[in-house]
Amino acid sequence: MGQVIRSRDEAWVRIEDASAIGAVRRAAAALAEAAGFGEHDRGRVALAVSEAASNLVKHATEGMMLIRALPGPTTAVEVIALDRGPGIRDFTRALRDGYSTTGTLGVGLGGIARMASFHEVYSVPGRGTVISMCFTAGADPAPASRVSGLTRPIGEESVSGDAFACVDSPGTAVAMLCDGLGHGELAAGASRQAVRVFQEHSDLPPVALLERVHRALAGTRGGAVAVARLDRGSGLVRYAGLGNISGWIVHAEGRQGMISVPGIAGHQSRTFREYEYTMPPHSMVVMHSDGLTDRWDVSSFPGLTTRSPTVVAATLLRDAGTRRDDACVLVMKGTA
Template identity: 60%
Template structure:
């Protein structure tokens, strides 16, 4: 039995040679079948994922691909492809039939975008490309999601000491991010306990959530934790945190940090409070563990804030994750 329960680890595939293309295709088709896709649709998923993986191997030299179930839609498969390859100055032209430019990810991109039920792409010359795809079983609506969380363990660890979860409604997003103290199984036990508490009552206020998590983590190593409630209709966010989870409100002109209290949830958290912030138009929320450097600046990525939460999270994850620590990032779009 898995001592950590049912929470699923993000499993990133490293695409370095042609043998990895088949592994990506098999993973995607198995997941699509498990999610109720018909044979024709499974074949389309196989083609799109194979094309994306092939592009990584051919043109980006080294890339990463994440294939997983959508966290809030049982009939949907998410695919996120990230690389630090040559990138493209034009992501519209490559989608046209017959377009091909040597040295870019243009080959096959048109087929990928036609076969996916939803997609987004962001690329910069010299920095690389992030491509995201959603595939949804026939008869199921494509989820109108505004949030995306990504994570990975440090080094050769099997599990990450970070964990996150979120719940969406048409007008709100509630979420939790936890960084268990240290690494490995012990850290993962703490962070997954925090997620379990969140899933039991995601509707409570952020400060109430932090209080519940603090009590629940007493038998674990403890960790840093942040909880958030985003109201997209009233344009407000309520935030509470203990320890060094970073919370930011990001706009095209800069970012504003959200207040967390010092301490370790489960062991040393004397003061708990929540803060409320007004959301500027088109603001994006970013929460991340200290496995991401705080030196990121989304102003260095022109137009990125207009893209999906998946693409923003993938870009931050690619360029800001620290290799010597578990890493997790959650991105929430607050506007259209």
């Protein structure tokens, strides 16, 4: 069985003024301590997060940070900073210690690069910046990233009604995304049930797995659900969806939509269907709930398809996400 990746408790923090810097630093240090990091490594995490948050306060518009633990053989802490600021026009200068820029993440970018076990920056002038930081204890390598997903609750809610889960192995990746009907705890309960069924039956074909989820959600509020199985060797994607989950095969030149049938998992379904698609080289599967508008255009994000799944997911969530609904986006990379 491959690595299981699923939505989990995620702390989103708005970075609007200096008071948020201490809060996000403490949250990151506490998560690192819970993950078993020693004092030195906890300090490394706290300092990098402080630098990123400080630059969001100084230079960004609509700055936010996400802090979460990453499961796997190597325990890791992941921090994502995103904003709608002016972007970084000169990375070489921004990496120099002590250099100040009107672009986000200028002063502390060089330090962040040294302190993080892995980091990645994606910035488009005039649109904003996304930085992904991964921290591990000691000299442990950062976990490989071929699949990543993000959830964000509506408004000031503490829980999201959307959820995802994925089983990733070298040859295949199987993913499910559920958008619980409505929002809040009842919607989250439906999504958690869908995740439990997925984890127990992820070896089934997508249409059979979707049917299992549909039956299991009968006692819940229900929701929209989609399942995708990616075979990296053949480049084939098998997809089955019920309700308004958006599924796409995305490459540098554009995207191809994948079909979901109308209905509500747990309540309404006339039929279940599975469709097969061929992925072009250097492409990826993107699935998202209707908390993201489906009108995003990958060609407006230069070089985004070459970036990690985490950066792709964060960029789409920032630019296509709406604060008027729970939001969830999942990205699976194919072969190189």
